Amino acid sequence: MTTMRDTFLSTMEGELAADPLLALVLADISAGTPQVARAAERFGDRVINVGIREQLLVSTAGGLAMAGLRPVVHTFASFLVERPYEQVKLDLTHQGTGAVLVSAGASYDMAGAGRTHQSPADVALIDTIPGWTVHVPGHPDEVPAVLRESLPGKGNVYIRLSEAANAEPHHGAGFRTLRSGRGPVVLAVGPMLDRVLAATAGLDVTVLYAATIRPFDAAGLRAALRSAGTDAIVLVEPYLAGTSAPAVAEALPDIAHRLRSLGVRRDEEVRLYGDMADHDLAHGLDESTIAAAVKAFG
DSSP: OOOHHHHHHHHHHHHHHHOTTEEEEESSTTTTSHHHHHHHHHSGGGEEEOOSOHHHHHHHHHHHHHTTOEEEEEEEHIIIIITTHHHIIIIIIITTOOOEEEEESTTTTTGGGOGGGOOTTHHHHHTTSTTOEEEOOSSGGGHHHHHHHHSSSSOOEEEEOOSOOOSSOOOOSSOEEEEOOSSOEEEEEGGGHHHHHHHTTTSOOEEEEESEEESOOHHHHHHHHHHHTOOEEEEEEEEETTTTHHHHHHHOTTSOOEEEEEEEOSSSOOOOOSOHHHHHHHHTOSHHHHHHHHHHHO
16 A cells, blocks of 8 residues: 555646645655656756755744745654644744644654654643644645645745554535444544454444544534433544544533543653554554453443
8 A cells, every 4th residue: 555655646646747836845754756756857846855854844844934935844743743842833833924834753653763753642732722723634645635625825834744544535614424323432543444453253343434523623622522422422533642632621621421442551651663564553542452441431
């Protein structure tokens, strides 16, 4: 399967040709790919590689936006959100300039590269800054539409790409109901969907799919709870556990509910290398652990 990152780069190459006000800003990551090499040859002044200077990466995007361009900024999540957090906060949000940030690497796609390349806190950090849209696609084929939707205007958008992917794409706005039941409502974010569907096979639950998590689809969640006749919600996110718990509370101020949050653990840092599957097990994001959590909560 073509990866989300490859799909993004191919789509971006075409969008640069279509829109003369679009710019791609890199910090070495992906700069050597065929898609970027072709784009740089054709649109060299709008394909900018600042080198491994991630604070400058975001500040450059802010300057381009102030000059009337629409910057798309790309590198690994830990270098796009965590390292230049101050620039994201000030040069984009506070200045009102706007950019599209597109990450790769997710929480621990590159587990063997160690903690420097892991970013389970990225969406939680974005949540501390007002006004951001956050997309977490679950399949490469979902990426082009998400990117093209994000390009117009001057808003701030974060698109979180991962090596993990579901077997099939699921298109559409809001939370999509993929299974209906009378037990807990299980909200699967992005690439968590397939393992949630497998974990809940045979269980009387409702499964919702979210590829866009900010803004949070409060109406969709409320409707699912009413339809299922339940007060129980299981939130399964591919980043820090409980990242969307405040959004759930804000969506249900008048509805008594119970919430179980599954995601990257917060109680201690996992200090192993291994691969993605090892980290899934360590964080309880494997199919069997999700299944046990849903059964126990329901």
